[in-house]
Amino acid sequence: MYRSVRLPALACAIVALTGNPTFAQPSFVAFETGPVRPLAMEGGILAAVNIPDNTLETFNVVANGITRRTSIPVGLEPSAVAIRPGSNQAWVVNHLSDSVSIVDMATGTVTRTLLVGDEPRDVVITDPDGAGPLGDRVFITTAHRGQHRTDPSISAVPGAGDPELTTASVPRADVWVFDADNTGSGVGGTPLKIVELFGDTPRALTVSADGTSVYAAIFHSGNLTAVVNEGMVCDNFGGSQCNGDGISSPNGLNNGRLPGGLPGPSTNASGDNAPETGLIVQFHEGSGQWRDDLGRNWSNGIRFFLPDLDVFEIDADTLVETASFAHVGTINFNMPVNPINGNLYVSNTEAQNLTRFEGPGIFGGSTVQGNLHQARITVLDGANVSPVHLNSHIDYNVTPAPAGTKDHSLATPLDMVVTSDGSTMYVAAFGSSKVGVISTSDLDNGTFSPTASSANYLPVSGGGPSGLALDEANGNLFVLTRFDNAVSVIDLGTGTEVNHFPLHNPEPASLVDGRPMLYDAFKTSSNGEASCSSCHVFGDFDSLSWDLGNPDDIVTINTMPIKFENVLQFFGADISELNGTGNTRDFHPMKGPMTTQTLRGMSNSGPMHWRGDRSNGFFGISPTDEFTSFKNFIGAFSGLVGGDTPPTDPALQSDMDDFATFALQVTLPPNPVRALDNSLTPNQQAGMDFFDGSTGQLSDGASVNGFTCEGCHRHDPSQGFFGTGGEASFENEPQIVKIAHFRNLYQKVGMFGMPNVDFNLPGDGSHMGDQVRGTGYLHDGATDTLFRFFTADVFRNPGLVLNEPNVGFNGGDPQRRDVEQAMLAFDSDLAPIVGQQVTLDDTNLSSVGGRISLLEQRAGTTFVSAVLGGVTTECDLVARGVWNGFPRSALYDPGTNSYVPDSISEPAISAADMRSLAQVPGQATTFTCVPPGSGSRIALDRDQDGWWNYDESQSSTDPANPGSLIGACSDGLDNDGDGAIDEADTGCSGPSSRIENPQCSDGYDNDGDGTADYGGDADCTGPTSNRELAIPPRDCRVGPLDPETDLLGLLMIFLALRVGARRRTLSSPETRRR
Template identity: 35%
Template structure:
């Protein structure tokens, strides 16, 4: 026997007994905090509710035979971290998978994925429009919309967009236009470099020394800075695409900074955009305290002369009153989704930050609020936070469905009584750990602020970036003494630190000290921001530790610029990344110094030390920054007369547009005058590993139509080799020999263990032959190391295989 039955039984026994070897680590769950966009929709006939179970990488299908009592019918495995779903027919459903960079096409009647489209980095949403009908997929990280023929599933066109992170999509009432909202569009702010900015004002604390020379955040159209800002920032927030010709017809600007929700009024075609508007032009933390963003819905008329009308969801709020329990009891923070009633007179909006959904009229005014969590009014408990993220409406029965991202539940709202009638789990099992469930709410709960209007995630959008800079200095603050954990050197840091770009909260484990200057010894040291910036109270030490424990579990997604086998491409962006890697590791730019001396490649690009200001020709001491997400910051351009999507780029204040500009600084010695080395280093840095292999999430659906093709054989070989190297685990989901089931590739025995005790393991050759004969139709997928047994054959990690539950 090829390890088959014995292999499965041994694996199950190890799981039950907690034995040694690879199986011991197989209860792991890795998550990426992928942003849900449209995680819930109805089938066209209104009989089924479709929900993206992001945590468990499945599509949940509910019967709506009794609309206010949904019944779970099926859970169908899809790609890694599904964030949106849309039904093309009553049977064919498209599921958008953020980490898998794919769309899973699901047959509800068959209960499996029938095809997988690889669509590009971090896709976000899908809609169907045009004549003939086309599928439009937003590809957020690539700033594209890709168009597919839904019948042949062939790529028809790639539409490049001039805006950052297109996510939510909507279709005009006629079906002739598709709209995309740019989630991280910015607000037309940019940074004047420190050497060109005026001096900071004097400290109000007279015992402070003179502040450092720093940059200045400005509106790119500020006439006072036309001599410096010689590029244009269009601040595009929503794009309109002709669905028939797949051509961009126009952009709408000045809508909002972070645009997460998008809906079309069904009779007039007016666009409604759920957004927050950042107040980062306001300088200094005490001035911003308690009023960081405005939470809004913007109306866009779509006629020949469009008009944009932002409506504050918290009108009349007195931000000077802190704490403000009355404001907390009604506040609507971080709106994320919108859905219209069929008449178009009213819409519903999800307030992710305050666990409420609100009914608004056509003008945008709030007419009703519904609490979806147990902490109602001004009561706050982040540990039980729901996080309403997606909405769907069953108009005939007056039922609103609310997907709660944080609790992974579905709230059912009676729209006539404006009350939750029940809450049920999105799926039969939630793999999120207790650490995640207990700590996640502290990132997103706006009630932790003094008035309920902002959370940490108001800037750290879904634990990542908002693509702008903030000046959170304090003129009345005090000097801070910071001791370098690596060298023991002492640094004295001024509280007037100047503009700093928002940093990602992903991948923080092992990266202490934190923040641009390394002035936070651990994540716990950010506790002060709950009072000083958000206008609330500091967390208890227990709660702050729960927040810390959670945030260190969030992983960075794979770098899409690397080869699928985790090697470097031969060329990238006009440079040679492999030559760049050699230069980075081995070639000194000054005597005794290579890039790797400080930006240690084996630890994410940082040795975690603090560099004195003089050594880097800066006005302040700075921590050696990690390099794992540089590829996400490459949208700033200073070309004279040109156009820039982003207003910030590299280094702490974002004032450097490109890595080539950064490397051309005199501090880099011989590299600064060598354009070839700079190009190669730039290519390497933009392909720098994130700590998660590119094959994580990669999926290939195998059927009789493609089983014997070289593409399928090549993908199977690649995924198996990556599993044997420990970079991924490999699972199979779908129909195998006529039965829907799951498999796990055991890299020790090199066979696929089946999710039923006593079932014989299968070789790849057997699987391939079965698919070629039509007996099997399945999807191979790479998943994070340590998660394969759970995702493949033992969903709840209890040692009882799935088919035997």
């Protein structure tokens, strides 16, 4: 069918695909997705999600561990997998693709792709009536947003529709429920219902022992803390009561009064006056009051309640919420059920952000040094909620912690499994490189002792244990280690790791090298519990505000460009208290509450922190260099995390180089509010016209100080500016702060209600009742909504102290609403189409054909992104399936409207023929928009060794091993990075050998049979053999041998060898070495 396309067309396509871009374009884009349920086991099969490689890896479970089975492409950034009981069907949650892949593991085929809400995380399957008529139901957690939520194909589904991002008191945690036997005929399937829960984005799911209930846990649930706006804190430190805005809140002081000023101290240890700031408070359930750490009643300063509901029970039959559990944890990770007594166990951390200050705590009297988020497992026993601290042995008053303390600690507890007799729990301690082994009775009874239990903890190589699967029949525990992307096998009889199976990892080595600095509490703290990821959860934020000032520190100098600095001086504004000291160029160490910022998307954002204060630090002053600014966080490892290594330590400095290199590669996801075709609604467009100054009015225009929104908040994708260009600005606040970016504003929706303060025009200051978030916008999170922020006094002429006509929002509140809509859909480094996918089979062309056309259109649409190399397209489009019995893939070439297959000798496939190919029964094909620059790796050359996937599979070399390739021993390259080239490499038997580092001399027990390499494993016929696995050479083949296809394969290999000079250079030397 498609072989009729002539070879010259393929040559043109290849030129288009491999032409050098103007800027360097990465072949891998890092998102640092958090694993949720990365392992599942059923019927002798272990399934593992390979997050960076976008695949599902399957293994056969054998007596002494596992053997490799197959690798199945799914969606982008898969975070969880569940296997349907009694079947070969796996359901894989694709976090970045907003989809679920239904996989037939027997054939290695994705048979259907379901589309769901934004950032799905977990999946469970249950039959609520056992042998009854209902059948299996599948539950998936997602955020309460995303393009598919409003797709017309699901308009009749209960719970679907407008996410109401600007409406108060809306549930913002969704659980999508599908009938496993009837997923619906729409473009992305048709759920039975979207269950809406009153929380902010869910993560974990679990099923009751009898299968009739499903439990969902909120990820960023919070801890009943909020921030009193600086405008509601009485002047001066300490002090007496003052008036607020005249409105009383429930249980507040009489007549709307406020209890006083900031607690103090009013200066740092050097005597420099501190700026006046907001104040973190926490809701006290006994009194119904919002209180600070001195116990003062600030209820009149907060205008909402936080129910803090963390876990919800859903009837699996009626799909109705039947119960909820409050105060389980601040950040809730995973959740299993005890199969015997029915108790739920929730791994979580509890934030200590009510405590003020970092550093030694000498002058300020308090500190969170080493005590950020306490690691816990909370037991839900009926209506009882009982948190158990996993590290109760730590004395947080002693820093650094005494030697040996960290040996008993478990940091960042993620996945858990409970034995079938209900007696023992295994918990993956992501930040500790170990698996905790805990008696469930100790948890249930509150008698758990880390010093007593730690002798049974299981060390794991690789780092970052995140997923567990228990093989009780053979006495093995399987552990997915995310730091190095592998699966370990632990023999529970001996408590030792007996094998470690690396999964193919396309990440550059710099990501792997730098990752431990974010998560590894054993490495970076003295007590083994605290790490950067305690607050920067999976490189993002914890949705909390922290006062991490340091009264023992000194004032430093701000060398950043400051907008309006000349205006302040020209008009003689009173700046005597600005920054506390009255100096526009001071960074005072007592900065007040500030929300945790994401570590994603920092590569073009200039100096770090809300004030940009990391532009001045240990490694020097650099107001525009992100790398130096990030490295200046080195002091946080001792001052905040509680490490015992000083910044002067050369090893720590080297680690900071690795950490900065890692962090500056992590990218924010596409905006889930913006339309998939990258268009804007009329309201969004009107808002962006105002923002960019496109209406031609002076109010939007460029006067000397640039009074458009864009005049401060730079919007230039070619430079990676999405709201910030690295400058600071005076904003009529007590401190000069850095101008912020806008790419993740939609994540902060959920706090509604705040008092009227002088910073804003008068508005609705009434109490708004229950909300799902305690922080909102601005540096301290005290402003509830974007709309409220746009009522700031600085956005009108008197507030700007200039005599310009119509400056600011001259269109009033409707104009503010338009800009609010535009900000929620703000541009980002990646187009909205990135990650989107759909599967075409022999039954559904009418429903998915339009979506495939959209993917093709966007793959040919110009897009500008600094992190993607400059001018590119919105995505690379990849088509993957099992064609003629072989796993195949192809890359769309918009110039010829055709797909280039993963064999250099095959002609391109026209777009029409690709649709026809996918409609052959058994050849379902999934079309996925991947980040520009990633398409060649994902579709054509998985290991980036220059030889395409199908050609390698047909020549018995490994498409996932860059050292295993056609002509490896005559190409002049050190393919396995051992320092020896071609015939000088012991792996090469001669110039015609194809493998420099074969399985039979690589030092790994590749098939898990307890023996390795030639002379040890009977499957190895010699040291150059690449078949240690006891499977046929064509292990990727799932259909019967076809003589015609086999001969064609030999011809392909011959042609590939003939065109060796056209070898692709799709990878860096660093990647090739790996």
